[in-house]
Amino acid sequence: MKKIAIIGSGNIGLSLAKGLVKADFAKAADITLTRRNIDHLQSFADAGFVVSNNNKDAVAKSNILILAVLPQQLNTVLDEIHPVVNPAKHLVISVISGVSCAAVREKLGADVEVIRVMPNTAIAIGQSMTCIASDNATVENITDVTKMFETVGSVVKINEDLMTSATALCACGIAFFLRAIRAASQGGVEIGFHADEALKMAVQTAKGAADLLLLHGTHPESEIDKVTSPKGCTIAGLNEMEHNGFSSSLIKGIKLSALQAGNLYTKAQ
Numbered sequence: 409m410k411k412i413a414i415i416g417s418g419n420i421g422l423s424l425a426k427g428l429v430k431a432d433f434a435k436a437a438d439i440t441l442t443r444r445n446i447d448h449l450q451s452f453a454d455a456g457f458v459v460s461n462n463n464k465d466a467v468a469k470s471n472i473l474i475l476a477v478l479p480q481q482l483n484t485v486l487d488e489i490h491p492v493v494n495p496a497k498h499l500v501i502s503v504i505s506g507v508s509c510a511a512v513r514e515k516l517g518a519d520v521e522v523i524r525v526m527p528n529t530a531i532a533i534g535q536s537m538t539c540i541a542s543d544n545a546t547v548e549n550i551t552d553v554t555k556m557f558e559t560v561g562s563v564v565k566i567n568e569d570l571m572t573s574a575t576a577l578c579a580c581g582i583a584f585f586l587r588a589i590r591a592a593s594q595g596g597v598e599i600g601f602h603a604d605e606a607l608k609m610a611v612q613t614a615k616g617a618a619d620l621l622l623l624h625g626t627h628p629e630s631e632i633d634k635v636t637s638p639k640g641c642t643i644a645g646l647n648e649m650e651h652n653g654f655s656s657s658l659i660k661g662i663k664l665s666a667l668q669a670g671n672l673y674t675k676a677q
């Protein structure tokens with residue numbers, strides 16, 4: 409029987425909890441959500457989740473332990489739960505950016521199996537791109553955790569040294585693509601649409617573009633070639649965007665996010 413404790417139920421912890429229940433991976437009653445201010449979890453309590461501000465108690469009652477606090481909040485939590493973490497009983501999953509499996513074990517004990525997982529907020533609707541890495545978990549536990557996260561999106565197993573890159577591309581990436589959609593809708597308003605219709609059109613167009621790549625398995629440029637008629641309006645707009653640094657700004661932003669993701673924990677010490 410899976411009993412899950414999510415320690416630090418904020419944006420990603422709650423997205424994960426919603427996704428796991430929506431996917432029928434777990435029942436709400438089998439997931440304990442913790443945070444210090446549990447008043448903010450009332451709607452989740454109403455939906456059947458167990459809510460608590462007692463991390464030790466939540467850990468003691470679970471076998472899958474998901475760490476989802478901010479990097480700068482982690483050490484306090486690890487010091488607190490250390491006495492009740494049992495390597496024979498608990499599998500530790502950390503979604504915390506910039507914190508290695510080894511750093512978690514330094515606080516919880518060398519025998520504890522730790523799997524690092526980097527999902528994104530689309531996990532709430534079963535559409536996460538989740539990257540997984542571990543330096544000491546058994547093949548069986550990695551397989552189980554892969555299956556768990558496959559119920560809420562796609563999973564890629566990577567080497568741990570690429571985890572901060574995965575954070576930038578996939579977890580931060582949600583915000584990057586959302587900002588691109590917002591910009592497109594703002595352009596739509598300038599050329600004549602009301603804001604609500606412009607947003608709806610931009611969202612569906614973005615979804616169509618992503619699905620073309622997913623369903624055709626093609627490269628973006630090959631799909632772009634089908635849109636850019638010779639002397640047409642698409643290539644005119646696209647080249648204007650490139651002259652203004654469209655691709656370059658995305659690449660630079662992703663590189664800076666990856667750098668920052670790698671420094672989150674050390675900066676917090």
Ligand SMILES: NC(=O)C1=CN([C@@H]2O[C@H](COP(=O)(O)OP(=O)(O)OC[C@H]3O[C@@H](n4cnc5c(N)ncnc54)[C@H](OP(=O)(O)O)[C@@H]3O)[C@@H](O)[C@H]2O)C=CC1
Pocket residue numbers: 415416417418419420421442443444445446463476477478479481484485503504505526527528529579
């Ligand atoms: N947001 C995202 O898209 C993603 C985030 N991540 C990673 O997930 C982690 C959480 O990020 P995010 O959800 O955005 O942050 P939030 O600030 O939204 O969530 C952190 C939660 O931890 C709780 N918390 C803090 N201290 C404690 C404590 N001692 N015991 C129990 N709960 C505590 C906070 O609530 P309270 O103050 O009430 O205690 C808060 O709800 C980060 O490490 C981030 O790098 C990873 C992938 C994606």
Ligand SMILES: O=C(O)[C@@H]1CCC=N1
Pocket residue numbers: 505575579580
């Ligand atoms: O912005 C952050 O630091 C976190 C990590 C990835 C997404 N949000």
